[in-house]
Amino acid sequence: MTDFALPEKGDEPRRLLAEVVERCYAELRSYARLKVGDDGIAEELVQEACLRLVTSGGEVPRNPRAFLYRVLSNLVTDHHRRRARFNKSFIHSDALDAADDRPDAERQIIARQRLAILVRAVAELPPRCRECFVLRRFDGLSHTEIADRMNITRSAVEKHLAAATVHCARRLKAHD
Known part of the structure; x- marks a missing residue:
């Protein structure tokens, strides 16, 4: 890993998390690809899971790898739900009359x-x-x-x- 990614002195939890992400990245991507069937979506879901581990705050999970798999599994489930909702709303023409979803x-x-x-x-x-x-x-x-x-x-x-x-x-x- 490059020197910028190494944590500051006394930042052992972050160093551990970075190492876990590096070690598990390929296997997580393979798992996500198997679940969603698309390399691009799998990649994004894995990156999101890794971001959530690194930005989770508080203490480092006892088993960061298991944490990553749990988060990734939840993200895959959410992805399938969103896709099902989209497919369902696409079929119903009244979905075109939905309220404005633009952010404030x-x-x-x-x-x-x-x-x-x-x-x-x-x-x-x-x-x-x-x-x-x-x-x-x-x-x-x-x-x-x-x-x-x-x-x-x-x-x-x-x-x-x-x-x-x-x-x-x-x-x-x-x-x-």
Whole structure:
């Protein structure tokens, strides 16, 4: 893992969490892919689970790996429920007459602030890590495509993505 991702002195719980995320990332992604059948959605669900572990606050769970699987399982269930609701509402034409779901002004301001924090966090990443993160999250490339383009292994791609996720989560948590 790159030096930016290493925690400050006396920050052993964060170091543990970063190591757990790095070790479990590939297996979590495989599990999510199996459950949702889509690489992109699986990737996003795993990243969300990792973010929730890192930003959970309080004490480190006794078994962080089990915590990640539990959160990921819940996220998969939520994904299936949202998809079922969408499919059901799409079939019913009266769903087109639903109320305006746009966020209010306060939520828009908060969202812009969080986006600015994420932009700064991504800019702070080491160049190779940032490139890997941008290729995945913004260009939508698969791990294999990123590895080929950057001439690195899939394992290195996963490590860069895990490190970037932890870094961005820390920045968001510090702001919140």
